[in-house]
Amino acid sequence: MATQIDCNNEESFSYALQIVTSSVLPMSMHAAVQLDIFGIMAKCGPDAELSAKEIAAQLATNNSEAASMLDRILVVLASHGIVGCSVADEEKGNPHRLYSLTPVSKLFVRNEDGVSLGPLMALIQDKVFIDSWSQLKDAIIGGGVPFDRVHGTNALEYPGKDPRFNQIFNTAMINHTGLVLKEILHSYKGFQQLSSLVDVDGGLGITLNLITSKYPSIKGINFDLPHVYNMLLPTLVSNM
Numbered sequence: 001m002a003t004q005i006d007c008n009n010e011e012s013f014s015y016a017l018q019i020v021t022s023s024v025l026p027m028s029m030h031a032a033v034q035l036d037i038f039g040i041m042a043k044c045g046p047d048a049e050l051s052a053k054e055i056a057a058q059l060a061t062n063n064s065e066a067a068s069m070l071d072r073i074l075v076v077l078a079s080h081g082i083v084g085c086s087v088a089d090e091e092k093g094n095p096h097r098l099y100s101l102t103p104v105s106k107l108f109v110r111n112e113d114g115v116s117l118g119p120l121m122a123l124i125q126d127k128v129f130i131d132s133w134s135q136l137k138d139a140i141i142g143g144g145v146p147f148d149r150v151h152g153t154n155a156l157e158y159p160g161k162d163p164r165f166n167q168i169f170n171t172a173m174i175n176h177t178g179l180v181l182k183e184i185l186h187s188y189k190g191f192q193q194l195s196s197l198v199d200v201d202g203g204l205g206i207t208l209n210l211i212t213s214k215y216p217s218i219k220g221i222n223f224d225l226p227h228v229y230n231m232l233l234p235t236l237v238s239n240m
Contacts, residue, residue, distance in 0.1 A: 028076045030125035033108060033118045035059060037070070041083075041101050042109040049086060049098035074099050107179075115178035123172035128158070128165050156201075160225065170204055177206045191215050198223060 032038065040058050041050055052071035059066060075097070078085035084100040101109070108118045123129070128151070135146035147155050159166035191197070191211055196219040199208050208220035 024076060025080055026121075026125055028073045029082070029121055031073055032077065033121045035070075037074075038101060038105045038108045038118075039110070041099065042106070046101065049084075049088075049100045051096050051098055053096075055099070071097065077105070111179075113178055113182070115175040117175070117179065119168070119172040119175040123168050126165065126168055128162070156225065173203050174206050177203075177210070181207055181210050185210065185214055191218065194218050196221065200224075 037055060040055055041048060044050060052074055053067040056067040056070050074083060075085070077083045078099065081102060082104050084102050086098050087095050088098050089095055108116050108121065110116045131150050132147040135149045139146045139149060145154065151158050153161065159169050192215065194215070195217065197208065197211065198221040199205070200223045202208055202222040202224050205220070205222040208222050212218050212220045
């Protein structure tokens with residue numbers, strides 16, 4: 001039996017270690033989104049380079065270690081190309097890292113339409129979803145759906161029982177739809193000949209609103225559960 005990792009297995013071993021620590025990246029991203037780190041960087045200009053200390057100074061915190069802790073998170077993100085990183089010297093000659101936005105991290109900053117991927121990250125990493133993964137093994141052994149086992153109901157009905165999560169879910173859908181459907185409508189012309197369109201499980205009607213705004217002749221019908229429909233904005237209802 002081999003007692004050392006030979007050169008042929010070094011790449012596999014390295015990848016295996018990445019898998020072991022794979023939760024670090026999404027948790028770091030989630031923290032960055034919650035702290036609006038990318039938004040803070042964007043406000044300083046598209047090409048701004050900021051230290052963790054400069055970013056931390058704009059956070060509502062009295063934690064003296066905030067800059068050091070934030071720097072660790074930013075190093076993780078930089079190692080995955082999510083933020084740029086360069087090294088500069090301070091006046092006393094001590095090197096420090098400067099961070100900048102990349103095309104990836106800019107997707108987590110609100111665009112001209114006020115949407116980004118940040119709310120979708122917040123949804124996927126929310127405790128409601130994360131807790132479900134803990135039941136994956138038990139669901140295989142004992143049957144059932146992990147989400148249902150944890151929360152006692154399915155993922156479609158749960159938001160109606162949890163106002164906090166319902167808000168997070170709807171915000172994520174609004175932002176995700178705003179980003180994706182805009183690109184679809186730019187390329188896809190199949191809606192031009194339609195007179196009516198039904199969106200089953202249409203949520204807050206954002207998809208229909210975007211489609212009917214571009215094609216006013218289409219009558220949109222949004223179909224969803226009562227707890228969803230009750231949150232529809234009057235302006236959206238009038239456009240459908």
